Amino acid sequence: MDFTLSERETYFRDRVKAFIDAEIAPRNHEYHQQAHEGDRWKVIPVIEEVKQKARAAGLWNFFMPPHSGQSHVDDTFEFEGTQLTNLEYALCAEEMGKIGWASECFNCSAPDTGNMEVLHRYGTLEHKERWLRPLMNGEIRSVFLMTEPQVASSDATNIETRIERDGDHYVINGRKWWSSGVGDPRCKIAILMGKTNFEGSRHQQQSQILVPMDTPGVRIERMLSVYGYDHAPHGHGEVVLTDVRVPVENVLLGEGRGFEIAQGRLGPGRIHHCMRTIGVAETGIEAMAKRLVSRVAFGKRIADHSVWEERIARARIDIEMTRLLCLKAADTMDKAGNKAAQLDIAMIKVQAPSMALKILDDAVQAHGGAGVSDDFGLAHAWANQRTLRLADGPDEVHARSIARNEFGKYAEWKIDRPSNDAAPAFSSGDVGVSR
CATH class of the missing domain: 1.20.140.10 (Butyryl-CoA Dehydrogenase, subunit A, domain 3)
Known part of the structure; x- marks a missing residue:
């Protein structure tokens, strides 16, 4: 097994590390000073300055693997960025993780990365031109509205937000929280997951739909704290949607495709x-x-x-x-x-x-x-x-998947117990395993 990094893997990792060492780490104190001055929910000037340098250096939009660029809806839109494989990106992301604001400098911060991939893979050409392009350019931010306070959101089939068809529009009513990034004044578009069908099979009731944040009826009720930290200027909010109307064209891939x-x-x-x-x-x-x-x-x-x-x-x-x-x-x-x-x-x-x-x-x-x-x-x-x-799912949900896979390996196996009930149940000499 060869653990040697390829020339390309080493090249991008080292370029990202060198850029962080030269342009980001020396300005870390400046970032924190700006973040704690004035309004908490604002654009940080030093990030915008460094973003321009990173983009000019070709260190931009790393996260989209080339093989995942195939769109399910439209193939004419070209994704702009240096598309790395997951393995190549892993090495770069480790370097970014060492300074909290570094990822945004390369336009590689959540939830925009995931939202851009959704738009690229599942959006129409109109969706991409209106929302993906400014996201790729680092001009706006986005939010993913999925988790809800009233249900156990570790099981997404519990989602209660309603997306109901009304002529040429969908009407959305619901409450979301832990909406990461919604506090940023540049947050202009939300990808929302809700139910368009409450009667279908459990995994075909949900749909995802684009909701511009300035749509009437969208209200940020409060920003949430994490152990006392507000995580400004990014932040996590509780968002209420009351009779929010968006065009039917805003649904992604079609009704029932949310999961x-x-x-x-x-x-x-x-x-x-x-x-x-x-x-x-x-x-x-x-x-x-x-x-x-x-x-x-x-x-x-x-x-x-x-x-x-x-x-x-x-x-x-x-x-x-x-x-x-x-x-x-x-x-x-x-x-x-x-x-x-x-x-x-x-x-x-x-x-x-x-x-x-x-x-x-x-x-x-x-x-x-x-x-x-x-x-x-x-x-x-x-x-x-x-x-x-x-x-992205609590530990227990992922552990459940891991355990079920392990149990599945031995589903048909059983322990042969000795006929003498008085004998030790798990004696190495008496207990055999058969299939």
């Missing part, structure tokens, strides 16, 4: 989160190690206390194992398609956030009281990563 679209969108989106999470974990172990070698307690460096040696070692082991699983999932997606990679995607989606959270928690502990402050960014990073155990 199909969601599966096409969420697979790549899940692994994109995991790719960035590897980068977050790397910043966590770096911060932890620097703190441990620079502080003295009880007469020696904290790094020389055995408990911390064990924690650092475990962190490095876990990062390396998780990276390999992430790259395996990406490689499987490239070679066999998203469906064939479902199990790998589920495994990395469970593993990556839990791994990063453990490392960040240890890093907080290493920093003592400073770790829970905003001085080192660890508390914010932990709160952000904790959301990923829920985003």
Whole structure:
């Protein structure tokens, strides 16, 4: 098995890393200063400046794999960007994950990446010209309206938002929350998932439809906090839709195709989160190690206390194992398609956030009281990563898929028990396994 990176993989990873080191990391303090001045919900000037440099350098719109560019609706629209394979993008996304605002500089931040892929694969030419083009150009932002507060949204068949046909329009009524990105003043378009049919089969009741955010009846009721952080200027909102009317042409792919679209969108989106999470974990172990070698307690460096040696070692082991699983999932997606990679995607989606959270928690502990402050960014990073155990499906849903696949391997097997009930039930000499 050859783990050597190809020339192209190395080329783009190194270019992204070099750009971050030269243009983004040195301005990190500037970003945080601008983010905390004035209105919380605004466009950050430094991001817009760096975006122009990234685009001019050809470091733009990496996330769309070439093989997924085939449109289900219209083939005449050309996607603009440097389209990388999932494996190539994984290496770049890890670098982006090390600084929270880096992804947007390359126009590779959620939820726009997933929404652009949906528009490209399932939108009409009119949809693409009106919404995809400005998204590709980094001129506007978007939101994906799926989760609802009144139902267990881990099972998307529970969705209650109604999309009802009325002549040449659909009328939408419902309530959505955890609508990431809706606080950004550039958020102009929503892709909403709701029900056009409440009587059909469970997975054919849902549809996805385009809803311009300035449509009458769309109201952001409140912005939500995450462990006390508002995540401005991106943010997560609760959105109420009351008698919202949009043209029938805004439905994507047709009524009852919402689940199909969601599966096409969420697979790549899940692994994109995991790719960035590897980068977050790397910043966590770096911060932890620097703190441990620079502080003295009880007469020696904290790094020389055995408990911390064990924690650092475990962190490095876990990062390396998780990276390999992430790259395996990406490689499987490239070679066999998203469906064939479902199990790998589920495994990395469970593993990556839990791994990063453990490392960040240890890093907080290493920093003592400073770790829970905003001085080192660890508390914010932990709160952000904790959301990923829920985003794009909670751990339990993915673990269920993994477990069911494992049980399926042995569905026809049974344990032969000895006839003597008094004998040990699982004695190695008495118990055989047969099919």
